[in-house]
Amino acid sequence: LGLGAAALTILPFRLSAATEDAIAAFTGGADVADGGVDLTAPEIAENGNTVPIAVSAEGAAAILVLAAGNPTPGVAEFKFGPLAGSHSASTRIRLAGTQDVVAIAKMADGSFARASKTVKVTIGGCGG
Amino acid sequence: MAEGVKPRVKAPKSASAGEVVTIKTLISHPMESGQRKDSSGNKIPRSIINRFTCDFNGQNVIDVTMEAAISTNPYFEFEATVPEAGEFKFTWYDDDGSVYEDTKAVSIA
Amino acid sequence: GNWARLAAQQALTQDQLLEFDTFGNVSLIHVTDIHAQLKPIYFREPSINLGVGGNKGEVPHITGAEFRARYGIKDGSPSHYALSSGDFASLAKGYGRVGGLDRVATVINAIRADRPDALLLDGGDTWHGSYTCHHTEGQDMVNVMNALKPDAMTFHWEFTLGSARVNELVESLPYAALGQNIFDAEWDEPAELFKPYEWFERGGAKIAVIGQAFPYMPIANPGWMFPEYSFGIRDEHMQAMVDEVRAQGADLVVCLSHNGFDVDKAMAGKVTGIDVILSGHTHDALPEPVQVGQTFIIASGSNGKFVSRVDLDVRDGRMMGLRHKLIPIFSDVITPDAQIAKLIDDQRAPYEAALREVIGQTESTLYRRGNFNGTWDDLICDALLSERDAQIAMSPGVRWGPSLVPGDDITREDLWNVTSMSYPNAYRTEMTGEFIKIILEDVADNIFNPDPYYQQGGDMVRIGGMAYAIDISKPQGSRISDMTLMSSGEAIDPSKTYTVAGWASVNEGTEGPPIWDVVENHIRKMGTVTVDETNTVKVTGL
Numbered sequence A: 001l002g003l004g005a006a007a008l009t010i011l012p013f014r015l016s017a018a019t020e021d022a023i024a025a026f027t028g029g030a031d032v033a034d035g036g037v038d039l040t041a042p043e044i045a046e047n048g049n050t051v052p053i054a055v056s057a058e059g060a061a062a063i064l065v066l067a068a069g070n071p072t073p074g075v076a077e078f079k080f081g082p083l084a085g086s087h088s089a090s091t092r093i094r095l096a097g098t099q100d101v102v103a104i105a106k107m108a109d110g111s112f113a114r115a116s117k118t119v120k121v122t123i124g125g126c127g128g
Numbered sequence B: 001m002a003e004g005v006k007p008r009v010k011a012p013k014s015a016s017a018g019e020v021v022t023i024k025t026l027i028s029h030p031m032e033s034g035q036r037k038d039s040s041g042n043k044i045p046r047s048i049i050n051r052f053t054c055d056f057n058g059q060n061v062i063d064v065t066m067e068a069a070i071s072t073n074p075y076f077e078f079e080a081t082v083p084e085a086g087e088f089k090f091t092w093y094d095d096d097g098s099v100y101e102d103t104k105a106v107s108i109a
Numbered sequence C: 001g002n003w004a005r006l007a008a009q010q011a012l013t014q015d016q017l018l019e020f021d022t023f024g025n026v027s028l029i030h031v032t033d034i035h036a037q038l039k040p041i042y043f044r045e046p047s048i049n050l051g052v053g054g055n056k057g058e059v060p061h062i063t064g065a066e067f068r069a070r071y072g073i074k075d076g077s078p079s080h081y082a083l084s085s086g087d088f089a090s091l092a093k094g095y096g097r098v099g100g101l102d103r104v105a106t107v108i109n110a111i112r113a114d115r116p117d118a119l120l121l122d123g124g125d126t127w128h129g130s131y132t133c134h135h136t137e138g139q140d141m142v143n144v145m146n147a148l149k150p151d152a153m154t155f156h157w158e159f160t161l162g163s164a165r166v167n168e169l170v171e172s173l174p175y176a177a178l179g180q181n182i183f184d185a186e187w188d189e190p191a192e193l194f195k196p197y198e199w200f201e202r203g204g205a206k207i208a209v210i211g212q213a214f215p216y217m218p219i220a221n222p223g224w225m226f227p228e229y230s231f232g233i234r235d236e237h238m239q240a241m242v243d244e245v246r247a248q249g250a251d252l253v254v255c256l257s258h259n260g261f262d263v264d265k266a267m268a269g270k271v272t273g274i275d276v277i278l279s280g281h282t283h284d285a286l287p288e289p290v291q292v293g294q295t296f297i298i299a300s301g302s303n304g305k306f307v308s309r310v311d312l313d314v315r316d317g318r319m320m321g322l323r324h325k326l327i328p329i330f331s332d333v334i335t336p337d338a339q340i341a342k343l344i345d346d347q348r349a350p351y352e353a354a355l356r357e358v359i360g361q362t363e364s365t366l367y368r369r370g371n372f373n374g375t376w377d378d379l380i381c382d383a384l385l386s387e388r389d390a391q392i393a394m395s396p397g398v399r400w401g402p403s404l405v406p407g408d409d410i411t412r413e414d415l416w417n418v419t420s421m422s423y424p425n426a427y428r429t430e431m432t433g434e435f436i437k438i439i440l441e442d443v444a445d446n447i448f449n450p451d452p453y454y455q456q457g458g459d460m461v462r463i464g465g466m467a468y469a470i471d472i473s474k475p476q477g478s479r480i481s482d483m484t485l486m487s488s489g490e491a492i493d494p495s496k497t498y499t500v501a502g503w504a505s506v507n508e509g510t511e512g513p514p515i516w517d518v519v520e521n522h523i524r525k526m527g528t529v530t531v532d533e534t535n536t537v538k539v540t541g542l
């Protein structure tokens, strides 16, 4: 059981205006299809300050990652060069509370695909 | 300027021509988000590494733009194609203008 | 006492407890969640252990008379006392204490007499939970377990010794320290010190034992104590390990798990190729295996109260059959192994005076297990309210900690058995009503989320000074209502601030006296404690 942990806000799972704006800036307002990009993240974060995530989208030119529930949603944009061995990457991110992490892939043909995953950030503290 | 910034890279020393290899990188850096306040209530200004690139013999592998939500001591794992013998070059760009570099040579086995 | 010994010996014998028709060509012996209980204790099983989602009404989420009906256990029988709740205090007088690693040793030796190469597997939560374990930083348990000669072990509370001590003890072990899900946090690679699996050749069969440590270690316990490690369920890596050992010719794949029972069931539904999961962490004791697909899950209880024996017929690269017995360790019936008894006493000798010191007496059964409250925790919450001058008290819903029966002395050892840990500070702080609700909602979701992969295997945080209602069928944020401050009878105001005392915070730098001092001071003032069953939590959505 935690004490003095940052107060968590349990957000409803819809995207904030700032997140929608960030997606629009990346896509130029184009349609975004569900699927075609893989986003791996833990069900429960071991530590909200360092949450491992991985993105992968075969043939993608770039993948944008957003944390929809953070004060500012931007996380990272991965651009794949000619010597990319795969269109995938992993990193570690900060999440201010339980929220959706969103990945948008820009495919080589100019289309866009998205995936999202809810990551729970818990106060924790009890166990068997 | 962030102190004690130290890049570390795990990459194979040799590969066969055309092989896809896994690369892992870490760089020690506080990644001050710009969201925190100091003891007198003033916002601590943002100071992060904002870009990371990996190239091999001058050709790009990956180019990452980073925001403040990337954790302290930024970590990246990705794959690269090694077409020939040569050198990986890794570059991290700090908000304060500092540029940190590391290189790893790869031979063809 | 003598009367209990006589009664227990009239009802059952050591031969009956050990009776087993040796079967097949491989034997597994499973012990788990001993929580450093070297000596016989009382342990009351839960009367409330609710299942949610697909596990609603499934074992181990049935208790008391319903549990006995399910397994055909007669009221008042030894199995009633050992496995279920109801009439605990009177049955405890008749059947006496349970456990004691010297008795466990006798059982292990008897199985080894039948099958000399039986594998002894320890599911973890071994190096935690007593005065002597705390003061020796786990060395007492390592010394005694080493004498029992286990073949492999996995981990949970061990890590709360801090990674430096864990590493030191693990390096000293003469057997395998396993955890396919223990990773180096920095590079996200399997931690070198913990192997994913170990090979054994038994009865002509090639056996792989894969370890699975507690997945939510840095969440349920203070991650700052072992920052080098990362855990998680990692079922894809588990599948890769199963495939790897199968490809290398494993005839039998055993998973030594500290997932908790519901997580093991869920994992068995996703990972194919595991023959037997030896389940730990949630402290369930089941007299029969539970089958999921082709996988059999064995639950062996806690606190040294049970030993599971699993005999297997392994032929032609596969498991053909299984015979299982959950052996209850009735301490007045099973003769202690003299050598282990002496070794245990040696570990305790430097601390014997402190252990025996009587702090008070109890007129009530003191127990912990149950989803919402236990009388031990009610007593701890009372101590926090009065000794820390707080309006509301919080005590973690852990599942370890033996029971006491009415008329018992409360010794320092008894008190440490339910409070011993490496982050014992009893904090006193202010929280808003809104934040208290957030905590309750957060903990409730760790228990009642219908997806077992979101469950951490504890019980609800215990609350003193406040009543509330919980609808376990609702999602996070909507389960808790009707929070009422008992001292005033008023509803908790989300914007108002309350003084809250608690212990076992996972946050670094938590300040306050250790919980055992707080509770000892309280009990000494009371002299004799009486704890009535409380009804401060109203549960719906069953």
Ligand SMILES: [Mn+2]
Residues within 6 Å of the ligand: A128, C033, C035, C125, C281, C282, C283, C302, C399, C400
């Ligand atoms: Mn346990």
Ligand SMILES: [Mn+2]
Residues within 6 Å of the ligand: A127, A128, C125, C156, C157, C214, C258, C280, C281, C282
């Ligand atoms: Mn455990």
